[in-house]
Amino acid sequence: KKIEYAIDLINQQKSDVLLFTGDMVNNMTTEMEPWADLFSTLDAKDGKFSVLGNHDYGDYIPWETEELKSKNLEDLKALQKQMGFDLLLNEHRYLKKGEDKIALVGVENWGKGGFKKAGDLKKAASQINENDFKILMSHDPSHWEMEVIKDAYHYHLTLSGHTHGMQFGIEIPGWIKWSPVKWRYPYWAGIYKEMGQFLNVNRGFGFLGYPGRVGIWPEITVITLRKKALT
Template sequence: MKKWIVLLVVILAVLLYIGNTRVSINEVIIESEKIPASFNEWKILQISDLHDATFGDKQAKLVHKIKEVNPDIIFITGDIIDSNRYDLQNSLDLVNQIISIAPVYYVTGNHEIATNDVNHIKTSLMEIGVHVLSNEEVTVEYNGEKMRIIGIEDPLSGLLVREQLENFESSEDYTLVLSHRPEVFHDYVNSEMDLVFSGHAHGGQFRIPGLGGLVAPGQGWFPKYTAGTYKEKETTMIVSRGLGNSLVPIRVFNTPELIVVTLKSI
């Protein structure tokens, strides 16, 4: 009996190790009449909640996967570092290698704010060419057509997401929003944003087959917004399960992920 128990423990340990170190790529197709024809088939790669995790020497595993995707643009939606084991260079090792693949846009998560070193983090990213968006918007143009990108600062900085969204009017231009927090989905809906990229929930940390995530910051037990896509009215929100962990060191049935969004103009 003891041998079977030991074998079961070993198997579970191996499965947990694989489930916490293997990176999956989850693909999403977003269709809209508002997406300009020039941006049809554009690929957006979303990175979220790295939390200073390491995937290969100097993030080689992540870099390899991102190169294989060959995205047109890269979004980083916060918590690229972890305030409990702050190692900015570990995150910069990744960004330094992907900045040449595609333009990179970044917004803060709560952990960047919690370090009390957020200005240094932003400056370090800008120095290597990252577009850091702090409650501001930019326009991307291609073949004479354009889309709008809005970046929302994490509310730990002092401004609620709803308050920041009030700075941006609805637009005829297709609008992409980078914002760390998914629990305020209805704020994005009420502001008539088109496509929101979020993270923060870590997929619910432990995912229960058939039920979803167990617990998430800002949402508590059995959270609603943990992974995948959510749609209401004209707003779609994509929530990444993220890559790393923070206070809880392991994931269960919750593989770290990169999300690839392909835009379709219809």
């Protein structure tokens, strides 16, 4: 019932697009299969887009063969398509309204430390224009820190997740935002700005490990883009 409530809440926003930034499962595609019909009801007039997170590759459990592990990932890709998501694998799409357009760029997981580095920003952006307004979907915010903000292209907005705010912390809007995850990820929740570029880190929708949260609520982020006033 709580998941149904959240799906309904998303649809009530009547968003132009829905962007899912990875970790649809913890380890196996079968975890998502019972929820596929419900998630298929997510609706946005200009599309639903997704990227892969580190957990989607099945790297954290043993597999009898590499073929089974590979099939698990292919099954997840197929399931996302079945649910209506356009999965961006180091590629882009253009969101268009009349003569205006936004370049939506999606990379596979790229994370510092021991996390998978399948993301290829150059490949993903190889067919867009340098002057396009760009939204980048990249699961791990360390990618923004390590590569994106230093890239020759200017990525106006990057959307990430990954940290969950460690599902533990203290947040009082306007007063305090703290979690021990900050010692690993300096950009761990909410909006950040560096070098004229914005990052939003979603606090996550579900959980990993501990089946709950203390002080860090599950989150649906609603973002409204507005054109800068000309001066």
